[in-house]
Amino acid sequence: MTEENVQADGDGQPEQVQEVARAKRAPLDLVDVRTGMFGAAGTGDTSGFGGLVRTIAMPGPSERPYGSYFDEIVDLLAEVLGEQGIAFDDAIEKVVVFRDELSLFVAREHLPAVARALRDDQDLRFELCLGVSGVHYPHDTGRELHCIYPLNSVTHNRTVRLEVAAPDADPHIPSLVEIYPANDWHEREAYDFFGVIFDGHPALTRIEMPDDWVGHPQRKDYPLGGIEVEFKGATIPAPDNRRSYS
The missing domain is CATH 3.30.460.80 (NADH:ubiquinone oxidoreductase Nqo5 subunit)
Incomplete structure (x- = not known):
């Protein structure tokens, strides 16, 4: 598994990480980065887990x-x-x-x-x-x-x-x-x-x-x-x- 295009914001937190899960499969975008116990900063997510979203289903x-x-x-x-x-x-x-x-x-x-x-x-x-x-x-x-x-x-x-x-x-x-x-x-x-x-x-x-x-x-x-x-x-x-x- 590789990581590409890691960008940092002003606090040094990664904004986006693209992961290639398997060959011939669409990449995963890590859109909500977990920060602390109250979910992802700056989003409505309060689960504490963030979320993985596939940009293309297949x-x-x-x-x-x-x-x-x-x-x-x-x-x-x-x-x-x-x-x-x-x-x-x-x-x-x-x-x-x-x-x-x-x-x-x-x-x-x-x-x-x-x-x-x-x-x-x-x-x-x-x-x-x-x-x-x-x-x-x-x-x-x-x-x-x-x-x-x-x-x-x-x-x-x-x-x-x-x-x-x-x-x-x-x-x-x-x-x-x-x-x-x-x-x-x-x-x-x-x-x-x-x-x-x-x-x-x-x-x-x-x-x-x-x-x-x-x-x-x-x-x-x-x-x-x-x-x-x-x-x-x-x-x-x-x-x-x-x-x-x-």
Whole structure:
């Protein structure tokens, strides 16, 4: 990464820094320089972070005009996946923009590669995954189980949703714990309540229901029953007999 055209004002503060992020990509203009804890001097920015603004969304028109900054995210993701030898149309089954929210429907075998690209590329930088939510659609034949991962970029103040599906007959989805470690408990919860098996999870055990619970209570086909029946005769084991997590 290089810096060009650094100019100083009367206080010796840089007015503008142009950074070339990657070859074949438009430059980034650092338009608000952070000064102290109250944001950028002389601007309305009070966030304390300043702002990076891309002068041109992409070199040339986007092939995927989704509007807002969505086309930039999709184009960058397609470029990064292409560098790994993964065709965008193979990894992403569908792109949906609804109510100013971008959702990428990901083929489950490519989920880790897509998540890693969104996290690691400097122009994407989705550093946070806010967990995983399970959904059960019994009538969506071959895609009954869905998992949704909301991602957030602190660097660029952007959000995107990843959605991946698996059939009831083969409820396996790659775990993202290695990429987003905080997903550990969230994936266990989705397994507990929906029966999604996250391949590669370090300790995929129930987190809410007892270990010997039969079924997954938040699935649409789970029979309604009374708690007094389910827990009849239940006891709490002594601490030295409880399950070890080590």
